[in-house]
Amino acid sequence: MTHLENLIFETGEISLLTINRPKALNALNRQVIEEMTRTLRDVRDDQTIRVLIVTGAGERAFVAGADIAAMSEMSPIEGLEFSRLGHRLMQDIEDLPIPVIAAVNGFALGGGLELAMACDLIVAGENARFGQPEINLGLIPGFGGTQRLAHRVGQARARQLIMLGEMIDAKTACEWGLVNKVVSSNQLLAETRDLAAKLIAKSGFALRQAKAALRASFTMEEDAGLRFEQSAFGLTFSGADRIEGTKAFVEKREPKWQHR
Ligand code: HXC
8 A cells, every 4th residue: 555645545456546635625736636647657557457446535525626725826827737737647547558437425526527537437425426616716627527528428418517517416427427326425435346346357458448449439530439449349359368258158158368
């Protein structure tokens, strides 16, 4: 277990990254983002990690947004740099070859919702609240929310959250398709670990190709994305797991993955 100033990182096949600034409801300042970026580099380099879970310390918040006190002191150029720093973090999460799950306890607002949306799957405690309230600060989302939210929930709902700055509860977020699962708040980490265990039972190699192709639907025009899928699909044919997976089906047995 590594204790950074604002993070707790527990490494393992299922690794857990906890943003640990509960007094400020885990708000993201420059230092938190830099610590997360460094930790993600370690995750990427560690082949033994199969799934990463991201959560927030305490019961009240996953992340209540970017740090408003810090932003109130920023010059225009510092604001721009801060947005870029956050964007790179979100892209680093999306570029990780392994699945990342956000376990959302309490508030996921502004940069907190943007962080959750950079993850592959979102599990919410029933006390979770989601929103992009930047408009109420005279701001707009700056860590990718204007793009990723519409991708996840469609334009009408994205406009509702971003233009009105309203919050929605976990049940509504699930109905909107923003989160994958709502669980009782005191079972959040246990349920998220169960989901991670299901991912670990898959071929890591196939998951990597699936994640890359899903990402292409966000970064590429449809035609290029469809071609990307063909290449990624073709790549799975170079792996041992494709041979094992199809053979196991024919032989009516469980596959034994080599994750390559
Ligand atoms: C800094 C924050 C914070 C934030 C909460 N705190 N959110 N500090 N940045 N985003 C601090 C409070 O100042 C307070 O500190 C402590 O956490 C507890 O918060 P309270 O407000 O007392 O709690 P409560 O009354 O329960 O209200 C919870 C809340 C509210 C509804 C979540 O805190 C809130 O509205 N927070 C701001 C949410 C927000 O607007 N997020 C978007 C930020 S902009 P003290 O010291 O007083 O105890 C953004 C842009 C991203 O994310 C892109 C940037 C480029």
